[in-house]
Amino acid sequence: MSEAPPQLEPYAGVIVKLLGGEIYETDKSWADLLEYRIPINDYFSRIGLEVIIDQRDGFAFLRQLELDDQGRTVGLIKRTALSYEVTLLLVLLREMLESYELKDTTSPACFVSHQQIRDELELYFRDTPNKVKLLKQLDRYIKQIVELGFLKLTFDSPLPSERQYEIKRILKAKITSDVLEDIRRIMERDAAAASAD
Secondary structure, eight states: OOOOOOOOOTTHHHHHHHHHSOEETTSTTHHHHHHTHHHHHHHHHTTTEEEEEETTTTEEEEEEOOOSTTOOOOOOSOOOOOOHHHHHHHHHHHHHHHHHHHSOOSOSSEEEEHHHHHHHHHHHTTTSTTHHHHHHTHHHHHHHHHHHTSEEEEEOOSSGGGOEEEEOTHHHHHSOHHHHHHHHHHHHHHHHHHHHO
16 A cells, blocks of 8 residues: 655745745735745754845745854855956846836836847946946846846847847845945946056
């Protein structure tokens, strides 16, 4: 006689989904996440993780809890080291998202074209030595940002300039206003140092 299958928690699918990445309000598991948020939080806190739920912008993700003053974690979530150029582009996208949200728009999603990103990049970094490299490798950097989950390709085209993307709101949680200011200061310092050479 075979054993009865183990009884799964009703939120098991949410846990698996969070371990794989972000959950958005458009996902089927969003309602379960909100309904079982307390036991889900309890589960993750026991393994050194915290569930961040932003109901206003409609996303949730896992963040590692720091275990001591040295910032050590259990190491379950891989930290991705970003290149200087990708960081600069993320700052630009974060500011484009912020600018979009200040407008009185009916759509909560912020869509941008490849050409818009390029145009903004040329304006934003017109006085920096990084601009040439950024423009030359723009397709590659955008692809990396799509893989990181901060941009979503919504319309593909053989011509890169015609591609359309959605800037994911989770970018605001990953690059907070404080982090944005810190990065801006570093960029200004680097630009000043480069122009002095």
